[in-house]
Amino acid sequence: MSLSYVNVDLSSDKMYAYLQLDLPPEGIAWPTYDEVIKKLREEGVVFGLKEEVIHRLLEEKSSKVTLVAEGVPPTNGEDASLKYFFETERARLLPKELEDGRVDHRELSLVQSVQKGQVLVEKTPATSGVPGTNVLGEEIKPVPGKDVNIVVGKNVAWEGNRLVATCDGEPTKVGNKVSVLAVHEIRSNVGYKTGNIDFIGSVHIRGDVESGFIVKAGGDVVITGNVEGGSIHAEGNITINGGIIGQDKSVVKCGGDLYTRYIDHAQVDAEGVIKVRDAIMHSVVNSGQKIILGTKKGMIMGGVVRAADLIDVQYLGSKMGTQTEVEVGINPGFRRELNEIEKRLPALEKELDMAEKALMILNRQQDLPPNREEQKAKLIRTSFILKAEKRKLESRREEILLMINERQLERGSIRVRQTIYPGVRVIIGKAVRVFKDNFNYALLTYNEGEVSIQPYR
Template sequence: MGKLGFKGILKRKSGKVKDQKVVDVKKDRKKSEKKKGEVPIKDERVLVKKGYARKGDLIATVHPAVLGKEGKNILGEPIPPKEVYQPKLIAGKNVKVEDGTKYFLTTDGIVEVLKDSRGVFYIKGKIYRHGSYKITVSDDEMKAYLTVIPPIGGGRSLNADEIIEDCKKRGIVFGLKEKLIRETVAKAEENREAIRDVVIAEGEEPIDGEDGKLEFKIRLATGNRFKVLNNGKVDFKEQDLITAVEEDELIAVVKKPRSGQRDGHTVLGEKIEAKPGQQVTLEAGKNIRVEDKGDEIHFYAEISGQLIRERNSISIDPLYVIDSDVGAKTGNIGFKGAVLVKGNVNDGFKVQAMGNITIQGNVGKAIVQSKENVIVNNGFAGKHNGLIYAGKDVTIKFAENGTIKAGGNIFISRAALNCKLIAGDRVISVKEKGQIIGGMVKARRGLEAKIIGNELEHKMDIFIGLDYLTEEKLTEIKGKIAKYVQNLKKVELVIGKIKKINENSGMLSESLKKIYTDARKKKALLKIAIDNLKKKEEKCLQSLSQEEGAEIIVHESIYPGVKIYFGDKLYEIDSKKNNVKIVFDTNNQKVRVMPL
């Protein structure tokens, strides 16, 4: 016999299901045709089962009947099998049938089973759902979320007060948004739509302290051994290996850490302590001055030199030592302290320093510049392009075909050949051979040497009695003034032309207006620059007075071919003279040659 089983249907809490009669009038077109004048048959259906089920639940199973087999009695007569009950279950709304025997509900709701007078069963689902909610807390316990699903088909409504109370029971006590909970419940029921993952409570992040910070206020060397030029070429002479600083320069600032400003809380009310800022340590080494400014610590250079960084400390070395030649390996040297080169300075390279420069080898067609003193233990072969400049004194063994300038004295122990020597004080060559041959000498207070010129009567010009470095500077200033004046005239010409266009047409295009504005600005800047240069020119002129007492001292010999200028007074050596002093007698306005 077939069976009909109902599963997964929960009885209603109200108790026993009362029988209900349901009348359904239908036309059965497949089994019978309605005869003319026949009255429709009333098919009464009775509710036999009712309860709740969830979407996807198996709510009924049909077990088909198994037909019996024909038997026989002792006389051999056939005995037909008994008729079996073949159950019939018809799926209605919201019910899905699989394999013809299994019935599943396609929505949450109420399942109703009815039976008609013919013994046929009908099963259907009605959408019916109580309102529900879900509360979740994030893993870090900093947020609580609420999902609300409104009731359907007359199910039980949600209660915002119950949800709020449930939150508190779960320990959600910090940052709970009760008003938002009420609004969310009301909105879900009004719109009959679920609202998911609404943030109903938020914790408070702590405000941690700020870590201390180290800020260098100077440009630090990159360590690059080359410089990429604007045209894309690489210049290996310009290397960035030294971090140079000046006396009293602010090198670095350490900002002190700050303590935590506010503790935080999770939605469960647990305190999150604010973290204090971490300390940054910078130790002051040699030649570093430290000043505490309250929230900051300032580090200053006590001397000019090279900044040395070792782990968490800084110091300043006043001497930069190059153990090799200055060349392709080192690149050009620029330093704000003193420099010691243990090798040579090769052709085409530069050594520039604020402090003393000492070169233990030779200097080629290079540039060596110091605001203090320059000492070259060997020689200088300038090849007509090399330059040695010192703000104070230059001391060198020998020099040829180069230019040496010094704000103070130039000391040459052995010889100088075809050089341009310009000294703010004196040129002195009295040690070893002590000979100066050819070229040009300019010295404010004079020249002292063992030998000046040679027997071949090598041509040589000597200028004494004026500040020739200032004279050079004055020449440079005059050149700049002339250039700026020329540019000013060009700018004024442009301004004049645009004014004339405006007078004739009564209007200017936007491009001409811009040109006019830019020209006026340039004119103002040029005038300022010219005024400043003229002030410098006047200052230089005031220091160009004739130096009284300028002299040339010859400890051995001076030869013909040498011309001596005392200001604008010329004296030519016409014959070899030994052990003499040559001076300008201002009283008689003539040159005097006196024995030593």
């Protein structure tokens, strides 16, 4: 018999089938359960049938649109996850500051150590998920879970889904790279007794770094004492529980974060955050991110202090009007590179001009002797090399200027929690402001080519 009055509709995703029974013509009985099932199968509906619903619909002789079949959605896979069995944050290296401003060095966990075979990371793999089925009986593929990448560094290896140390040392995580660095510990001052230190891993010095001595490390450097005219170079973080007494000799550089109590007459460069508990005095300090001073003294006095994003300070300058320059909004590394390019280009143009003038003189001469021909060939090569270097430097200058402009849009800022004193010069992007009077509680930002001052509380 014709079942034209039995209407079947599918949802667009084929996950639901709906049935509507119109009143049959006179002389034609209501369809039976088997006839409805046959109609559904003719429409392709073969999965997830709600038999009790169909029976009830026929008993009630209802003409309502009714859900009579429902598919099973897929269960998407779960993303892979990593569980670390060592401390990955560098905050552990910062001394605990008590309420009275003193530092409790007993609370330091300076160097984290692991033993060979110790589990560093456990990976739970991603799952593929469970397929679903629509009302037509078609399989619906799930979205598989995303894998998580981990880069295997030095002295670690996979054992199944576990990353283990293959030697004793200090575990480190830089980005998604996990390594174990052997830690070189010095239980004395770095001085004539030890000589300079140059180590591939991390260095822990239980003393001072004396004047004129250099410490280089491929990992982190932790110093329980002071840096007294010495220099420190670390690819990782630097923690100095005392201070940097630069004596206009110290150069301290690191590829990560730096913590110290104070910086005095020194040059300090860090790609990460610089945290100083007490003061920065008469120094050149550069951070690729932020410079944050403590909440007690927290002073920057004299010198030049630059950060890409933020300088957060209690006091800027001094009551005596000490000339102090602070700059944000431009990565100091870009600024230094740009200055070097600007310095090199005029000298390069002078060299190129001299080479081309000498070449011009030789080109005017005919029948050059062999030594002159050789000189001419050298000048041609020199001119070619100098022109290539000039193009490269000019291209790099344009790249940096573009990055600087983009950087300014991010609005670097300077937070002064107490006072800006006269003699302070503030640079934000290309905007410059020199303070001639005291100014309290200020937030300095870049706005339409000027240094904008807003209240900071």
